Amino acid sequence: MENSNYLSVTDILVTNEKIPCKFLHDLPKMGFLDPSAADNDLKAGTNVEIPLWLAESLYSRRPPLVSVELPKIYKDSYREILNADACTVDMHKLNQHFYELGCYIAKHDIKGEVANTLINTFRQRFRMLLSACVSTDSVGAIQPLSASERQQAADAGSTEKALATWLQRGDSVLTTANMVANHRKRKRAEMEMF
Amino acid sequence: MFAEKVIELLKEAERNPATIDPFNDDKIRQILEEMQSLFKMNMNDANATMENKTLWTTVQVRHSALERNKRCLLAYLYNRMNKIKTLRWEFGSVLPPDVRELLSDDEYLWFSKYSSNLASYMRSLGQDIGYNGIDLTENLKPPKSLYIEVLCMADYGKLELEDGDVILLKRNSRHFLPTSECQTLIRQGILKQIT
Numbered sequence: 254m255e256n257s258n259y260l261s262v263t264d265i266l267v268t269n270e271k272i273p274c275k276f277l278h279d280l281p282k283m284g285f286l287d288p289s290a291a292d293n294d295l296k297a298g299t300n301v302e303i304p305l306w307l308a309e310s311l312y313s314r315r316p317p318l319v320s321v322e323l324p325k326i327y328k329d330s331y332r333e334i335l336n337a338d339a340c341t342v343d344m345h346k347l348n349q350h351f352y353e354l355g356c357y358i359a360k361h362d363i364k365g366e367v368a369n370t371l372i373n374t375f376r377q378r379f380r381m382l383l384s385a386c387v388s389t390d391s392v393g394a395i396q397p398l399s400a401s402e403r404q405q406a407a408d409a410g411s412t413e414k415a416l417a418t419w420l421q422r423g424d425s426v427l428t429t430a431n432m433v434a435n436h437r438k439r440k441r442a443e444m445e446m447f
Numbered sequence: 448m449f450a451e452k453v454i455e456l457l458k459e460a461e462r463n464p465a466t467i468d469p470f471n472d473d474k475i476r477q478i479l480e481e482m483q484s485l486f487k488m489n490m491n492d493a494n495a496t497m498e499n500k501t502l503w504t505t506v507q508v509r510h511s512a513l514e515r516n517k518r519c520l521l522a523y524l525y526n527r528m529n530k531i532k533t534l535r536w537e538f539g540s541v542l543p544p545d546v547r548e549l550l551s552d553d554e555y556l557w558f559s560k561y562s563s564n565l566a567s568y569m570r571s572l573g574q575d576i577g578y579n580g581i582d583l584t585e586n587l588k589p590p591k592s593l594y595i596e597v598l599c600m601a602d603y604g605k606l607e608l609e610d611g612d613v614i615l616l617k618r619n620s621r622h623f624l625p626t627s628e629c630q631t632l633i634r635q636g637i638l639k640q641i642t
Binding site: 259260261262265266269278279280281282283286304306307310311314318426427428429430431432433434435436437439440 | 449450454457458460461463465466467492499501502504505507508511512514515518519521522525526530533534536537538545546588595626630633634635636639640642
């Protein structure tokens with residue numbers, strides 16, 4: 254799991270999210286990790302928000318240096334909202350990488366409720382996404398999406414469009430390559446700026 | 448905090464997934480400096496763990512940060528490499544100078560090697576049955592007709608066709624050309640198919 258997306262930028266951005274952790278050992282000279290501490294050293298038992306990559310790597314040491322706690326959005330109160338009706342939630346505001354982060358968090362939740370919530374949320378929201386994507390104008394009308402959902406919506410939209418053009422004409426027009434076109438557009442935008 | 452510069456670097460690249468950015472060697476140098484100083488501090492503290500046992504925790508934290516920086520840098524280079532590969536397929540084997548200057552020297556070297564590898568592979572295709580190669584960058588979409596009507600988008604100059612005719616491609620001129628001869632120019636954005 255960890256190595257399979259070693260080079261994926263999305264996974265790097267997901268692991269950059271901050272999550273609350275409790276340090277189990279003293280850390281000399283690491284006082285700056287806790288913005289509220291004036292001390293030079295970090296004492297055992299402090300609660301600090303650190304990026305997920307640091308937490309994961311310190312948790313996997315023997316003995317573990319930190320214990321990972323659930324971030325607010327995966328706690329009871331938020332889970333209740335998501336289980337009640339996930340479609341009304343502003344995913345963009347809640348967390349850009351809700352599902353991906355959840356997959357990491359789920360293994361620190363002993364009861365397994367986070368995992369259930371993730372599946373439940375996905376089931377509800379995917380149906381909504383799917384029906385919205387078939388008609389091109391309603392994607393804007395649903396609640397803001399998370400990063401992966403936006404990608405899915407864009408993919409669905411372009412597939413839908415490709416199918417429609419194929420059905421209409423059965424012909425494939427030769428077009429400029431994607432990167433060439435984008436490079437030109439960008440150059441023009443830069444020229445206009447100066 | 449650790450490894451923040453490298454995230455800036457990746458976010459910058461991520462903002463334009465469809466184009467390639469200039470190689471940011473300034474930022475990469477800063478990140479490498481950060482890694483150097485982390486490594487030095489770790490060396491010092493690792494040697495000092497003899498007297499002060501509690502230091503090992505700090506060493507672990509810094510080591511994680513080093514690994515993180517390494518991973519992000521590799522991801523940055525890898526994603527650029529994929530884009531450069533696309534450049535070969537979309538711009539062709541000769542890059543326009545304004546695209547060329549976006550690559551670092553090493554990346555350009557990689558591009559030339561990839562380009563020549565691809566070319567020699569394409570030349571080798573079908574040799575056993577008497578053909579001398581297929582250009583895989585052609586016919587990415589199924590051709591529907593032998594001749595198509597095209598509009599010229601830029602002052603390209605003279606183009607010699609396979610039958611020996613020379614035509615002048617001027618901006619806004621219209622031509623009726625064999626599909627096989629103009630599809631590369633269409634992909635490069637010089638011609639546009641009129642339907």
